[in-house]
Amino acid sequence: MLRLKNVSRRFANGYLALDGIDLAVDRGEIVGIVGGSGCGKSTLLRLVAGLDHPTGGAVELDGAPVEGPRLDIGVVFQEPRLMPWLTIRDNVAFGLSHLGRAERDALVEGALARVGLAGFAKALPRQLSGGMAQRAALARALVAKPGVLLLDEPFSALDALIRMDLQEHLLHVWASEPAGERPTLILVTHDIEEALVLSDRVVVMRGNPGRVHGQYRVDLPRANRRSHSDFPAVRERLLEELRAASRPREPGETSRGGVTTARPLAPAF
């Protein structure tokens, strides 16, 4: 279980990017985080990744504080961030240097096959299209089978078809693990549809300072959510919440930050 306890982050310039975030994510859960640009989503993810430290509160994984980057927490960024001097195979193997050669090669080969890049092991990043490069980045993150995978707008730079393709792929990889061994996925996105297609739960954030506006359980069956008859209505509802979260607060109005009750989204219809 991943827990953020009253987490705040104030930057050196005095800006309060996150203020009292409370969030609990179960093992194997998929949580989408949406919110306007600059509301602190990336900052939140960096805290969970151990790339940055909270100025207040604590981030805990299975009861122990996250004190720095660790191999059981993987990260996929918006850009592939492949090392341009390494072949795709070596890029995917980047985090496996502690393993023996044979074991590493087997893992990498499997990971490349799963993202459909088996024939590109010896290619250099510059020879890959954007979608292929991002698939390689996904393979790099997944190959070590992290318990928690953090994704910061991972598909937002890709065109619609490739984006849907990769969303499908991510779900497949997640679902193909036995229920108790699935990775926890935290997906930051500004694409509401993406959040709804992938998530068990969507967290809506508001900015300045970054707080949790509300959390919504997505009670649609996992398969083919996009074509479910309730999907448009659910999306509309989430969009409204996002709009509400993005509206500037009235003077004197206090934020509802820290709301942690997951209000069901689907039963409202």
Place this chain on the structure above:
Amino acid sequence: MTTWDRAAQTGGKSTQATPAAVHPPPRGGRVGRSLAGLGMGLLLPALLLAGWEAGAALSVIDTRLLPPPSRVLGTIAELAASGDLTLHAAATLWRVAVGFGLGVLAATLLGALTGYSEGAKRLLDPTLQALRNIPSIAWVPLFILWFGIFETSKVMLIAVGVFFPVYLNLASAIRDVDRKLVEVGRVYNLSHFQMVRRILLPAALPAYVVGLRGGLGLGWMFVVAAEIMGASEGLGYLLVDGQMTGRTHVILAAIVLFALFGKATDLILAGVGQRLVSWQDGFKSAR
């Protein structure tokens, strides 16, 4: 493992792509084009040499001050036949090689250190920058007193010359490495040493190669200076000897040899560098 394989069958299908999309870089055309470019570049020197030779033959040029190309080539042939060429060239090449090696070693260690660590930069960089402002030749008297008039002072002078371009290029290239790639290294929990070896040095390699070539150029410059100051063998000694004895053809032969060796070593370095940085996705750097 089996569950992951299942994902390959279902999820992998829609994301299949063919390896054929990766083309090997075309080779033949590039060589042909660069040969044509070489031909164009040789045109002007060839005309100048022909004019020079003709001028000497027609006594328009005073051949005591400017002997014709044929005489210079003949001198080189004589030097080669008598074994003097090997002696002098070997002495000079040895000095450049050792000086270059020492300079590069020091520059690489210090450049990586100050490029990576802000503290090391604050501590060391101002001193090194100040030393850089001293024209390197000014060290010669001191080096001679410190290291004697023999090989050590020459090699040290060359090393100092080589040091700065390599150090400056490497340190600034490491500081300019994409923060996003460094963050990937942090995600994978790399140690400081691993970060330097696995991300910073490879990323800085193109600029490092530029620095090495600049350093080598200065190495050749300083070996001339060092050998002119006093040497009993070396191509620089030929320069001084030619001047003392009024044999301009020997001076010109030495100059030509310096140019040939300088160019040859630079080509080797450039070739090795090109191989190392062929991953680059630049405008003309790699195709």
